[in-house]
Amino acid sequence: MQIRFQLNGKPVTVDVPPHELLSELLRDRLGLTGTHVGCDTSQCGACVVHVDGRSVKSCTTLAAALEGATVTSIEGLADGAALHPMQQAFHEKHGLQCGFCTPGMIMSSVEFAKNNPDPTPEAVRHWLEGNFCRCTGYQNIVSSVQAGAAAMHAQRKGA
Amino acid sequence: MNARTGIGASLLRKEDLRFVTGRGNYVADIQRPGMAIGVFVRSPHAHARLLSIDTTAAKAMPGVVGIYTGADLDADGVGGLPCAWPVTGKGNTPSKEPVHPALARGKVRHVGDPVAFVVADTMVQAKNAAEAVVVEYEPLPAVVGVLDALKPGATAVFDDIPDNVCVDWEVGDAAATDAAFAKAAHVARLSLVNNRLVGNPMEPRAAVAEHDPSRGSHTLWTTSQFPHIVKLLMGNFVLHLPQHKIRVVSPDVGGGFGVKQFHYAEEAVVTWAAKKALRPVKWVCERSEGFLSDAHGRDHVTEAELALDERGKFLGLRVRTIANMGGYLSTFGPNIPTNLYGLLLAGVYTTPAIYCEVKAVFTNTLPVDAYRGAGRPEATFVLERIVDVAASEMGIDKAEIRRRNMIPPDAYPYKTPVMMEYDSGDPGGCLDRALAAIDWTGFGKRRAESASRGKLRGIGLTTYIEACGLAPSRIATRLGARGGLFESATVRVHPTGDVTVLMGTHSHGQGHETTCSQIVSERLGIPPENIEVVFGDTDRVQFGLGTYGSRSAAVGGSALAKATDKVIVKGRKIAAHMLEASEEDVTFADGRFSVAGTDLSKTFQDVALMAHYPVDYPLEILEPGLEEQAFYDPVNFTFPCGAHIAEVEIDPETGVVSLVDYVAVDDVGTVINPMIVDGQIVGGIVQGVGQALFEDCVYDESSGQLLSGSFMDYCLPRADQFPQITVQTHVTPCTHNALGVKGCGEVGTIASPATVINAVVDALAHLGVNHVDMPASPNRVWRIINDAGFGQTAK
Amino acid sequence: MRTFDYVRPATLPEALSALAASPEARALGGGMSLVPALKLRLAAPSALVDLRGIPELRGIRITDDAIVIGATTTHADVAAHPAILDRLPALAALAGGIGDPQVRNCGTIGGVVANNDPSADYPAALLALGASIETSRGSHAADDFFTGMFETALAPGEIVTAIRFPIPKQAAYEKFKSPASRYALVGVFVAVTAGGVRVAVTGAASCVFRAEMIESALGERLAPESLEGLRFSTDGLNADMHADAPFRAHLIGVLARRAVSKLLATGKVN
Structure with missing residues (x-):
């Protein structure tokens, strides 16, 4: 079809x-x-x-x-060569190791961050219930999502 | 050199860009022209005679390219999967190595044992045909648990190994240990189980193979931590293909944790089938299939005894372990519960007499092999648990008993009674820092605060040492390894001074593209962005033994350092020629070759250009080009050590254990990239906490069916189960490699199970509990509390 | 997965005729249970009739005494709906605790109700609140609807169109998640309704059930203390690697007490 x-x-x-x-x-x-x-x-x-x-x-x-x-x-997600703020945040906060979970992790986090400009670590951890990572122990992913959320909203304000 | 890019800098990872944009290149992403899809037909029985396989109807189905069985492999002379590291047991008896056919022959020996391989144009067609393959089995009684496997009259997994024993191994001095126990003031005793695990890297295994008949060549793309070893084992022992006609590529690999460091049946079958079918063939493991085909980890049953004098000094340790090998030997199977376990039982303590016996036994379960930590988490669990039991029984503070028995800092190098010689370490320093970081002395207040909320709080401590940097070939081969375990690196300097590094190690999350660049940047004085790091392709990389046993920095990094040294040696020759100086007078620093005592110098880039466009070379003593290769074989293992402390809170009503705080202070030697090291340690801790609290690979004891066969039942750790973890490093450099590095990939997984269970037991100690098996699941913990008579009254 | 036909009707009559066309056809909601079953080849329908293209099956209506949720309304929409958050927050919280965010973005209430997974959350809410299940043929009372493991009173070809929840005086849901799957190992929904206290338990047995012993204890006095000392039989309770029957029986009591405490703490009386 x-x-x-x-x-x-x-x-x-x-x-x-x-x-x-x-x-x-x-x-x-x-x-x-x-x-x-x-x-x-x-x-x-x-x-x-x-x-x-x-x-x-x-x-x-x-x-x-x-x-x-x-x-x-x-x-x-990226705007041409410019990374999306969430992609940039995962890079800067070492939010990935093997990279396999990363695309899904980032896509999930982007939806979350849209509605949560300044999330607590607990809120991020709760949201990520549907995303497994076996490498990072999640800690730097949580930092990445917090930083990415802040950057997304700063960008929006700046725009 | 440069504090922002060299050794010690938290340089952001070079590999990230492709991963965050979805441009990674994993095996499952590979498409080849005319590619067919393969699926395996797997045994639904744990143990059965394979009476017949009828593929007639299936072969006639739409899109089917071929259906292959063990008989087809036999007809082509395909061999069994080899064991690369057998061991020798008591009475000089070698471990038993029953044939491990790539597709089952005669019998199936575990649920998931592959019996046929179906290749078709599409996945749907392959699956439809796989369902139509008629396999006739005669089910046999299955033996699942290791204790059952040793019972008289137990079902034999292999007819010619009636007692199911692969090897009965020992280490240490039995007589000296007996003597130590004879004079003990106190003996602590503990029976424990080290639960079976499934490694579950997020990327399932996969293989794509193709054959070019015009060249007689074979290419295999596989999710492997060591493509060169796959090439050797598969080519030479299984498929009997000439080595120069095989290329094995491990592109981006989505996590390994040991699970991907074995040569698997699927790699050989897919490679073989691509030649048979004259089509590229792709197999991508589904997750639930992975539970039935990846080698599993751990699975020990242990009895331990610790003899102490009246002051709590350890006099002797006696350990008896039964370890599960599964239904066949995986690549390193027998080595894991023996050499990588028994040789670690001294820990960081001065225990003078140790004796350990290990029976490795066959059962009708998946093969068991190395999983992150591999033997060392099991050893640490035994030792650190029984130390806690002894401390409790003798009324000694848990930190104090460890201090009292710790190898003093000035005693290194330290020879243990179980063959190891530790080169360096300061676990006491790690302990002091960890105690301070968690506020050990303030725990009482926190416990009281938890109690005010109806929660039971516990604190647990572990001091550990492990052996990694696998491996000094001289020692490894003495311990049974069928080959050396050196590593290689090539530094190829381009005419512009840019560098390509070819590594024999393999990065599947560890960030080698970044850390190897930092090593080269530091030593050659060029920026990391001018350095490309290549690995995972046997046609591009000279040779290499891959990544496992926390070896990449200690062994691969050392090879790389050695190769850069060779580049500098040759560069000095070239610079001497250019500057008309004597080679001895040329020094190299900060990316510049200079003549001592003059202002004459040439940059690294000048020299690189001259190397490739030689002018008036003294050709009899100087070759053009600037590419150097080095092989590094370490003289000893490396020995990371440290102290970990966990705090847990238990809900007595539901048995839920919450990890509320975790501090790790680790001595991993020189730190190349602190950001990456922190990430490795945190990730390792979470995996180890997974074992302690969540993960459990459970078989039905009678049928041998896997009960935890998917993520619906196998509890992979999630983000919301963890607090912020604090990691500090406390460095004493390794004394026998150029970088001073020890290794950081496994320390978290080695230390954290014991740490967390010590905390759980501490929380329950007032109920008379001295041990809790892993995982400390709600049901198990509630049962313990309830049996102690406290469950019903809790608020 | 095996092949099948896929149709996405725009109206309920079209959907009914598509389902009637083949006994092996199945209605598709969010697909959060059905698609995984198809992938594992545990289900083999001849056709999937996707109900998500039918506008009248989606959406939330609030009346004076009830909340009516269209069958293809997602869990995320229920969890975030301002009127549900205001009038029946226990239901919003339940919906917000199903699966994970991606499951909640896709999964539908009608799909869950029609599937009647023994460890699903919604059936507990329906049963405790005395909801009615509106279908293409009429209406079922929740008390008569959940008939067994993955079994309901739905006739072949009958489509759930909406769930009507009478607004209770007070309600609360407590769930003990499977650490692995995040389904309810046990879930207890306590509701104070016009007809008295109703308590439904999911996850513990082969099908959601009402816990009369708890209901009568709470009917005497609505307080967690009323449940102290109650012992629940392990007869008919599920046992698996995560929870044996005694643990499940124990959890029923714990969760019921906690639900009552939560219900009293919210202080909301309609």
Whole structure:
């Protein structure tokens, strides 16, 4: 079946089999391999992307259901060569090690930060319930999200 | 050199940019023209005779390229998966090495044992066909727990190993230990279990292989911590392919933790099938499949006894452990619960007599091998738990008993009764700092405050030492390793003075692109952005033994330092030629070759250019080019040590243990990048706390079915389960490598399980509790409290 | 996963006919349970009928005495809805504690109710609050709806359209999460309704159930102390690697007491 949706700011028209997952569509057919798959029980969050501005697990989202939707994956977050403030924060606060959970972690955090300009560590930790990291012990991820949230809102004010 | 980029600088990571933008290149991301998809048919039984495999119907299904079984591998002369580190047990008896076929032959020996490989055009087709493969099994009784495996009449996992014993190993002096116990004023005793774990790096394993018949060559992309070893083991022992026709690539790898340092059946089968099918073949492990195919970790049952004099001085330690090997030997299986365990039992203490026996046994479970820390967390757990038990029984403060027995700072190098020689360390200094950081003496107040909220608070302490920097080849081969464990590095200087570094180690989260750049930046005086670090490709990198056992900085970094030294030696020759000076008069500092006592000098870049565009070279003594390779084989292990302290709060009504504070003071030797070291230690601590409080790999004792077969039941630590962790480093440099580094990758995981359980036991000590098995789950802790008669009255 | 047809009807009648077309067709809400089951090949429907394209199934209506939540309303929308936060905060808190943020962004109340997972949270709220389940065929009382593990009173082809929650005087939910899955090992919803105290327990057994012993104790006196010393039978309780039956029985009492304390502390009486 054919679907049309916005992907990282551009219209996409693509034929999808009904059983195809958004993660499969992005990774296997659209070449956007920044979205990762780390589990098969919809828990790890490595596959998180935004659909209509909300974070969802692309491994549990049927591509067929995306007609008319707006999808943003990690590849669509930066503004050209300029990193998104959340990406920059993960870099500056050493919020990643192996990098596998990072795209989902960042996408999840961006949704959180939109509504939380100055989050406590506890609030960040609670939000990240759906994102596993095996390397960092989460500590620097928490700092990254706090810094990224502050930077996002500073940027918005400055703009 | 430069405080912002050299050794000691918290340089931000060079590798981050591709990861934060989704441009990493993991094995599962790889697409090859005409690529087919493979899936494994795996045994649903823990133990069964494999009567027949009928692939007829499955082969006829749409899109199926090929379906392969163990018989097909046999027909091609494919060998079993080798064990690289056997050990020798009592009576000079070598560990048993039963054949480990890449696809099961005759019997299946654990749930998940691969029996067939299905290759099809698409994943859906491959899965459909896999479901249509008809395998006839004759189920056999399964043996699951290590104690059951040793019972008389127990089911034998291998017919020719009727007692299920892989090796009965010992270390230390039994007679001296007996004598120590005979004169003891007090003996502390403890039985404990070190729970089985599944490493679960966030990136599941994957393999892509292709064969080029025109060249007779094979390429394997795999999620490996050591592609060169995979090339050797797979090429030489399993598939019998010529080494010069194999390329193994480990691109970006999403975490390893030891799980990816073994040569797995899937790597060999996928490589072999790509040749059979004449198509590139990709296999990507699904997470629940990973639970059934990744090597597991830990799984010990132990009895320990500590003999003390009346003042609490340790006189002797006796340890008996039964360790699970699983249904086959994984690559390093027998080495982990023996050499990497028993040799660590002295800890940071002067215990004069130690004797340890380990029986490694086969069971119908996944193979067990190294998982972050590998043997050393188990040793630390035994030792630090029984020290606490002794302290409690004798009424000695937990810090004081450790101080009383600690190896004094001036006693290094220190020979232990279990073969190790520690070169340096100051665990006492670490302890003092940790006690201060957590406010040890103020704990009573915090406990009272918790009690006012109905919570039980406990504090736990561990002082530890570990052996890493694997490994001095001379010692390793004496301990059974079938090869040396040196490391290599090449420094290739381009005509502009930019540098490419080729490392035999592999980075899968540790940030080597940054730290190796810092080493080179420091020594050659060039900025890190002018340095490219390459690893993980056997066609690009000379040779290397990979990354495990916290070896990359201590062994790989030392090789890199050595290679930069060679570059400087040659650079001095070139500069001497350019400056018409004698080589002895040329010095190198801050990126500049200078003639002593003159103002004559050439920059590193000048010399690099001259190296590639030689003018009037004395060719008989000076070759063009500026590329140097070095191999470094350490003379000893490195010995990080430290002190960790945890505080927990227990809800007596629900048994929930909350980690509320954690302080680590670690001596990891010279710190190359403090930011990265801090990240490694915090990550390691959280993994170790995972073992202590959350993670448990559980089999059904009778059927051998894995009960914790996905993240729905295997509890991976989450962000909201942790407080802010405080990490400090307390450096005594390693005395036998050029950088003074020891290693930081495993210390957190080694120290934290014992630390947290010591805190949990402390919180429950007033109920008469002297041990809690891991994980200290709510159900287990509530049961303990309830059995003590306190559960129902708690508010 | 196996192949199937996918349809996204725009109206309820279209959805009903799509479901009627094949006995193996299944309605799809947020897919948070169904899609993982499809991936693991634990379910093999012939077709998925995605209800999220039907406008009237989504949204929240507040009346004088009830909150009516459309079947495809997400947990995130329930958790953040100002009127629910004001009138029935226990329900908002329950919805805000389901799964994780991404599950809450997708998962729907109708999907949870129709699936009746024994460890899902919503069934406890429905049962304790005496909610009614509005469907394409009429209405079911919660008391008669949850009939067993993954079983409900829904007839084949019947679609949940909305859940009507009568607004209670007071309510609170306490959940003991599985440390791994974050589903309820035990969850207890306590509600003071026009018809008295109602207490529902999820996660503990094969299906959500009302805890009459707690209800009658709290009916005597609405205080956590009323539950001191009560012992719950382990008969029929679940046992798994995270919680054996005695632990679950114990948790029922602990969570019920905590829910009552929370309910009293909020001081909200409608």
